[in-house]
Amino acid sequence: MKEVESMSRAEWQVMRIIWTLGQATSKQVIEILERKTDWKSATIKTLIGRLQKKNFLQADETNRPYVYKPLISENAAIHESVTELFDNLCCMKKGMAIDDLINNSEISQSDIVKIMQTLNQKVKTAPETVNCNCLEADLNEE
Amino acid sequence: MKEVESMSRAEWQVMRIIWTLGQATSKQVIEILERKTDWKSATIKTLIGRLQKKNFLQADETNRPYVYKPLISENAAIHESVTELFDNLCCMKKGMAIDDLINNSEISQSDIVKIMQTLNQKVKTAPETVNCNCLEADLNEE
DNA sequence: AATTTATATTTACAGTTGTAAACTGTATTT
């Protein structure tokens, strides 16, 4: 029924460790997450297993302990999640949501510059207004 | 275990109708969602019921059919969801995520202007860089 | 009042998620 698997909140925490390290053993992930959370090591093992099943992680099994590597890039994963969430929103509200996000996130100087450039491009072709379509049948949801 | 209830994807669709109409009967919600989705009316009734249980909706039961009203504003709900999602992300990646979002969302002229103003404020105090904390214990998650 | 219709509430059921113990197989140390 579900087209594409998605990553749960707890699974995200595991992926973040592995993305940041590039690859990791379960031991490494467990050590770090035991400091960050109050999860038992068994819980973390479960999460690693599920991430493999969902094809977000792959174990290099040539020698033990296995080394786990990401099968999806962090950027791709972020894109997927953020897009999925924004799909829930009224299209009229997306601008506001982004504004809110900017207000509540710590963003570096260079990222701010980058975003401004994006906006400068965007403004050239942006519509005067975006209408709410919450009540309309969306014929096309590609 | 769960501090605050959150809204599922399907429940969001129901709320969007009710926010947009201000209030609605189940019949109205069902009619609209039957055009937008392939859900059966029974499914939509279940969702309305769950939203009431989670205190996102309240039924005015003075006369039938009941009129359902939101107990949370659309903006508040958006803030909650978006914040929850961004909590998953590496803080170093949030700027990029926002940039990606802007690239992929239709945003009105006025929203763009608003966002630019926000950025202009933000840039004054923004840090040069934001460091990844994916491997660190977060002592404080208030 | 009895029947039909509309609407609201209960029950159902499989899959996902958070959370973790138990078990199994491999590697290391006596």
Added chain:
DNA sequence: AAATACAGTTTACAACTGTAAATATAAATT
């Protein structure tokens, strides 16, 4: 080789979700 320690795999279980049928209740019609 036997015992121990680790790491990987299975099993568990309740709550939440998507999906919907069945049932109960109230309103409208006959």
